[in-house]
Amino acid sequence: MRAFIVKKLKERKMATTATAPCSTSAASCTAPRPDLPRSSAHTQRQCAVFNTLSAELRLLIYHAALADSRRLLHFLHVTPYKGEPRPMGHWRCEDRDSPYPIWQHRCFGCWAEDNTRWHRKASHTNSDLISLLLTCRLIYSEAVEVLYAENHFSFRGARGVVKFQNLIAPPSWHALRYVHISTTFLTPMKHWKRGSLPPENYDHWESGCHALSGLRRLQLLSIDMIVWDQLNHENTDAIEHQSLIYIFGALKAIRARTFQIELNIKLPDQVKNSLGPVPFEILYHERPYDRETFPL
Numbered sequence: 001m002r003a004f005i006v007k008k009l010k011e012r013k014m015a016t017t018a019t020a021p022c023s024t025s026a027a028s029c030t031a032p033r034p035d036l037p038r039s040s041a042h043t044q045r046q047c048a049v050f051n052t053l054s055a056e057l058r059l060l061i062y063h064a065a066l067a068d069s070r071r072l073l074h075f076l077h078v079t080p081y082k083g084e085p086r087p088m089g090h091w092r093c094e095d096r097d098s099p100y101p102i103w104q105h106r107c108f109g110c111w112a113e114d115n116t117r118w119h120r121k122a123s124h125t126n127s128d129l130i131s132l133l134l135t136c137r138l139i140y141s142e143a144v145e146v147l148y149a150e151n152h153f154s155f156r157g158a159r160g161v162v163k164f165q166n167l168i169a170p171p172s173w174h175a176l177r178y179v180h181i182s183t184t185f186l187t188p189m190k191h192w193k194r195g196s197l198p199p200e201n202y203d204h205w206e207s208g209c210h211a212l213s214g215l216r217r218l219q220l221l222s223i224d225m226i227v228w229d230q231l232n233h234e235n236t237d238a239i240e241h242q243s244l245i246y247i248f249g250a251l252k253a254i255r256a257r258t259f260q261i262e263l264n265i266k267l268p269d270q271v272k273n274s275l276g277p278v279p280f281e282i283l284y285h286e287r288p289y290d291r292e293t294f295p296l
């Protein structure tokens with residue numbers, strides 16, 4: 001795998017060097033702006049990173065700086081404010097020991113402490129991943145795939161998935177290999193087609209699943225999910241079957257080498273029969289719910 005990536009990096013570097021724009025080209029001379037030392041800036045020959053380090057060593061540096069397979073990389077700080085999520089951001093997980101659903105991690109920027117509900121701006125981050133990519137065009141072209149292919153991206157509900165897809169370039173989206181989604185549904189579904197998590201919006205869910213079905217390199221899709229009847233959280237028999245069929249039916253088009261769903265209930269046989277063969281495995285696990293921070 002590494003040899004393949006190194007080969008691709010070398011090919012990309014050769015292509016980038018070969019097609020680097022020349023400051024004397026006709027196109028670049030048409031704009032009325034001062035001359036810039038473009039030739040020295042674009043070839044990168046004076047940079048020790050490219051002159052002295054092999055592509056393989058540079059790749060190791062990119063991995064060390066951008067990737068961490070042990071900690072989730074949370075995206076989309078959906079901290080609803082006046083009905084709308086705040087801007088996109090990223091936060092490397094610092095709440096791995098939390099017993100609550102992952103979407104309730106304080107990593108997403110919302111938590112309760114001393115009877116006060118705290119919010120952190122989405123623009124704040126504990127993991128400055130973008131700076132390295134913005135160093136220069138050559139580093140970006142070499143390293144950007146490491147960022148998207150080697151991290152475990154964590155989304156707060158399906159809306160996070162859709163927002164993320166709309167934000168990044170298609171090649172980056174299709175580079176994703178490890179995806180985690182955390183969400184909570186209330187049933188019956190007809191009452192929950194507005195707003196955003198909590199609880200999950202059924203329309204967002206369908207859109208998010210459709211987006212994920214287009215990923216062809218997905219190695220892992222992991223979902224932690226709670227499903228309750230809106231009036232009686234304790235009574236699993238009260239959960240509307242049609243809602244369950246909708247939720248899990250939307251996932252059937254997604255393909256991942258490992259596809260696991262952690263669920264707080266056991267699916268009724270009638271629902272299983274309606275779904276037919278499915279590409280995922282359901283693991284029963286009931287997480288506590290942080291009602292102080294996220295009242296329903």
Ligand SMILES: [Zn+2]
Pocket residue numbers: 072074092093094095096105106107108
């Ligand atoms: Zn976290």
